[in-house]
Amino acid sequence: MASITKRSGSWQYRVSYKDKDGERQFVNKSGFPTKKAASLAAAEIERQYHRGADLSLHDTTLIEYWDKWLALYKTGKHSRVTESRYKTIRKQLLAYWGIDRTLKSITKSDWQEFINVFGAGRAKDTVSKLNGYVRAMVDSAIDDQIVYSNFTHNTVLTGHAGKSRDLKYLEIADMKRLYDYCVEHASLRALYNYIIAAGLKTGARYAEVIGLQWSDVDFDQGLLHINKTWDYMYGTGFKPTKTPSSVRDIEIPTGLAALLRQLKQQQAADNLKKGYRDPLDLVFRNNRHEVPTNSAINKALHQLEDVLGIQPRITFHGLRHSHVSYLIAQGVDIYYISHRLGHSNIDITLRVYSHLLDDSRKAQAKIALKALDAL
Incomplete structure (x- = not known):
């Protein structure tokens, strides 16, 4: 039952209920401008209780539940990069909403206002x-019956478009010039030439390329076995691939x-001379027995x-x-490309490279029309 009282010029409710152990508990809230507003809010609490909600969670804050959700479903299940991103988001939520804002009190309009502010100066x-x-x-809080609708649904996203994808890849002529230069100047001392050449010719992610062992290189079949990645950011060694579908040949x-054979021979000669044996048998370890970082390769x-006069600049991912x-x-074929990239489904490939496929469709349309005219 709910009691409605006036205190210090505003109205408040007090709802009593029995918890899971049969003990009587109370939910209180004040600050309502009218008795009717307090009564309606109390009635909603009672409805939730009769629907099976755990009222002890009623005042769970946004930050409190974010921390709980991370601990239950995310921590230890993702890369350190992803977990670092979760920490950054927590700071951003805390800065705007504060430590005491309850999850239940956030409305769709409240969230849209936050997104409008957050999107200023950020990429969409x-x-x-x-x-x-x-x-x-x-969604998890809904399952826990803390809230009953998701205030993030149908949010109008703000932010600028970010750098256009069509600026992030090389023209064919520049690809050839870059590859030829890397082949000509490849050495253990300048290992980056080997790595860049491999990126261009495989389309693999940096962590996949740098995580290759010589046992992953099948010279007889002409295959690379992508089955793990290398933690180049934190130096913890091998990690699983980004997704299960990223495991591929x-x-x-x-x-x-031929270039990789050359690297293997150079490595073997250098290791023999220095009396060094790589316990991990990595493909891309330089003459100082180091594994280059992503930032070093991008540099x-x-x-x-700059040497080749290639514009605009791209990063390794641009390869x-x-x-x-x-x-x-x-x-x-786009299905083959999707598999080669290690995408979990072709929709990802179609979405990421839609701008390139538009040009391809135009070319294919000409071929199709020519074939139909000849029918």
Whole structure:
């Protein structure tokens, strides 16, 4: 039962209920401008109780539930990079909502106001990721019967478009010049040339390339076995691939196979001379027996772009986009490309590379019309 009283100029409710152990408990809330508003709020609490809600969780705060959700479903199940992103989001939520804002008190309009503020000066993709993470958290809160609707649904995302994807891959002529330069200057001392060449010819992610062992290179079949990644950020060693579908075999051209043979021979000679044996048998370990970081390779790539006059600059991940753009331009089947990239489904490939596929469709349309005219 609920009692409604006036105190210090505003109205409050006090709802009594029995917890799971049969003990009487109370839910209180004050600050209502009218008796009717307090009565309606109390009636909603009673409805929730009769629907099976645990009223002890009624005052759970946004930050409190975020921490609980992370601990239950996320911590230890993702990479350190992803977990670092969750911590950043927590700081952003805390800065806006404070430590005491209850999850239940946030309305759809409240959330939209936050998104409008958060999106100012940020990329729309960043806003979308935060909204997606919080949506998953609120879905969990719905299952726990703390809230009964998800205030993040149908949110109008704000933020700028970010850098256009069509600026993130190389033209075919620049790809060839970069690859040829890397082949010509490849050495253990300049290991980045080998790594960049491998990125161009495989389209693999940096962590996948750097995580290759010589046992993953099948020279007879012309294959690379992608079955793990390397933690280049924190130096913890091998990690699982990004997704289960990222475990795959990538066919490599004969030129890259020859280049990798050359690297293996150089490594063997250098290790013999220094009396060194790599316990991990990594493909890409330099003459100082180090594994290059992603930032070091990006720095080297930018230097090569400057030397060759390649514009605009791309990162190592841009080599992956360049690889795809070239295959699409050559008419390679999108299903094969999706598998080669290790995407979990073709929809991801279609979404990420839709701008490239539009040009391919135009070319395919001409071929189709020519064939139909000849019928």
